[in-house]
Amino acid sequence: MAVFDDCFSFVIGVEGGYTDNPNDPGNWTGGAPNQGQLKGTKFGISAKAYPTLDIPNLGLADAEAIYRRDYWNRLQGDSLPPPVALVAFDSAVNAGVGNAARWLQMAVGTKPDGVIGPQTLAALAAKKPGAVAVEMLAQRNAYNYSLSAAANFGLGWSRRLFAVSQQAAIMQA
Incomplete structure (x- = not known):
């Protein structure tokens, strides 16, 4: 909670x-x-x-x-370590739950089907939360700059990613 x-x-x-x-x-x-x-x-x-x-x-x-x-x-937020929960939640709000779940799945090496379940959670448990959060943010950054709206909103999106990264680091401590 x-x-x-x-x-x-x-x-x-x-x-x-x-x-x-x-x-x-x-x-x-x-x-x-x-x-x-x-x-x-x-x-x-x-x-x-x-x-x-x-x-x-x-x-x-x-x-x-x-x-x-x-x-x-939908993200199984209560089952995620705090820095991963923050990155996943913020990603879902900004780019959709499916994208956030896929970025988490890619970060932990499971099939990116967009639904966080037992396999994703088990793979996450074997990883360092900070490293997973960083990889998720990298995936999100690549996605952001693939969008045509990046010309108008990219700088703001980048500022947000840096703020999320900073807050995730605080939550990791």
């Missing part, structure tokens, strides 16, 4: 409040600029992922419930 709280506090801190940048695909209910309605993103909860939510009026408690149910629990 305390690890979730720490991870949630970090993610809320980097996600911030409400934004409706029309160039951000996540702010549109259709998942692309000018596709659907521009409802925005708040606390990292996007119109793309939750097109029926009233994003501007989303409360912090609602965001926390969504994060726990749709991200943390």
